[in-house]
Amino acid sequence: MKHRIIVLGAGYAGAFAAGNLARRLSPADVEITVVNAVPDFVERMRLHQLAIGRDIEFRSLAQVFAGTGIRLRLARVTGVDPGRRTVAVTGEDGEDELVYDTLLYALGSSVAHHGVPGAAEHAFDVAGRSSALRLRERLAGLGEGGTVLVVGEGLTGIETATEFAEARPDLSVALAARGEPGDWLSPKARRHLRQAFDRLGVTVHEHTTVEAVEPARVITADGRSIPADVTVWTAGFAVHPIAAASGLEVTATGRIAVDRTMRSVSHPDVYAVGDCAYAIGDNGRLLPMSCASAGYTTMQATAAIIARLTDGKVPTVGLKYVGNHISLGRRDAIFQAVGEDVQSKSWYLGGRTAALFKSGILLGSGWSIAHPTFGMPKRRHRLATTPDHAPARAAA
Numbered sequence: 032m033k034h035r036i037i038v039l040g041a042g043y044a045g046a047f048a049a050g051n052l053a054r055r056l057s058p059a060d061v062e063i064t065v066v067n068a069v070p071d072f073v074e075r076m077r078l079h080q081l082a083i084g085r086d087i088e089f090r091s092l093a094q095v096f097a098g099t100g101i102r103l104r105l106a107r108v109t110g111v112d113p114g115r116r117t118v119a120v121t122g123e124d125g126e127d128e129l130v131y132d133t134l135l136y137a138l139g140s141s142v143a144h145h146g147v148p149g150a151a152e153h154a155f156d157v158a159g160r161s162s163a164l165r166l167r168e169r170l171a172g173l174g175e176g177g178t179v180l181v182v183g184e185g186l187t188g189i190e191t192a193t194e195f196a197e198a199r200p201d202l203s204v205a206l207a208a209r210g211e212p213g214d215w216l217s218p219k220a221r222r223h224l225r226q227a228f229d230r231l232g233v234t235v236h237e238h239t240t241v242e243a244v245e246p247a248r249v250i251t252a253d254g255r256s257i258p259a260d261v262t263v264w265t266a267g268f269a270v271h272p273i274a275a276a277s278g279l280e281v282t283a284t285g286r287i288a289v290d291r292t293m294r295s296v297s298h299p300d301v302y303a304v305g306d307c308a309y310a311i312g313d314n315g316r317l318l319p320m321s322c323a324s325a326g327y328t329t330m331q332a333t334a335a336i337i338a339r340l341t342d343g344k345v346p347t348v349g350l351k352y353v354g355n356h357i358s359l360g361r362r363d364a365i366f367q368a369v370g371e372d373v374q375s376k377s378w379y380l381g382g383r384t385a386a387l388f389k390s391g392i393l394l395g396s397g398w399s400i401a402h403p404t405f406g407m408p409k410r411r412h413r414l415a416t417t418p419d420h421a422p423a424r425a426a427a
Contacts, residue, residue: 044305045137050403183265184208197360342415
């Protein structure tokens with residue numbers, strides 16, 4: 032029997048991991064299955080653009096994986112049993128149970144409402160394609176002078192507010208920040224950000240904590256009322272509780288505890304990458320939820336899986352966080368370099384050059400996933416006779 036690898040999720044981390052494994056492992060020895068709830072590869076970093084009405088073409092996963100030997104299973108993951116090495120799924124074909132020898136967990140994250148009253152019921156988000164499309168429909172029906180409030184001063188909040196303000200100058204766009212937006216940036220970069228807000232007409236409510244969301248306004252901790260025909264919630268992300276319910280060792284936030292190779296510390300045949308992995312970077316600090324972190328952790332996990340299956344030496348892939356790249360509409364951006372202490376350096380890149388750089392990153396990420404067979408070696412790695420973490424077969 033072939034060694035069965037199951038990849039849960041086909042976002043940036045899962046799709047890249049599946050393609051990399053298929054490119055480097057022999058199909059004579061390995062069977063790779065990707066489980067994903069939707070049929071397309073969704074570029075999460077572009078969902079705020081989709082929400083405001085930009086035309087975004089999503090690639091079919093069937094086309095992405097064509098010719099790779101990867102099996103695509105369109106279904107929603109409902110449970111993981113690492114003791115039996117099984118994954119429970121439900122889809123158009125009903126409920127099913129898949130058996131694995133190696134599991135790569137890449138289910139990512141979703142919006143976190145933090146228990147704020149009314150946020151789940153009345154606020155929109157850009158954490159998934161379906162929610163971004165729901166927001167798109169709402170914004171399309173919003174007339175001149177309509178008010179949009181983005182809650183959250185992180186990267187997603189800043190990018191969403193500036194994108195909306197640039198694309199729809201007829202709307203009144205505001206940002207509610209618990210502190211100062213971009214307070215982690217260098218002084219020059221913060222000044223650039225403030226100038227972008229002023230240029231685009233984004234009203235910033237600093238030191239404002241939203242304590243309740245209503246259909247046409249939010250209520251702040253100090254009792255103020257901020258009008259909002261549309262409230263967009265970007266105040267953090269949370270992982271799905273499946274991992275915690277499975278018995279895998281997780282942190283208090285539900286992220287899977289992994290070692291330096293992205294291997295579960297409690298179950299050696301399980302790897303976690305991207306937002307759902309509690310991974311410590313080379314600087315000794317937790318890697319943030321980001322596309323960059325997804326890339327680093329995925330490269331490390333796939334390298335470790337391949338090495339252990341082929342009886343090779345497990346390489347160390349750098350886990351470094353080098354900076355923040357923030358789009359400010361289509362023609363402006365900030366790239367802020369950070370040091371090993373995660374403190375911003377004095378140098379930053381801004382303006383049109385930074386925007387072109389960010390666009391190149393988005394295009395490159397999408398292209399690499401859409402072309403998993405690029406550079407396919409003529410001969411791929413064969414599995415060792417008794418590879419490390421080739422456990423006894425689970426009952427099918």
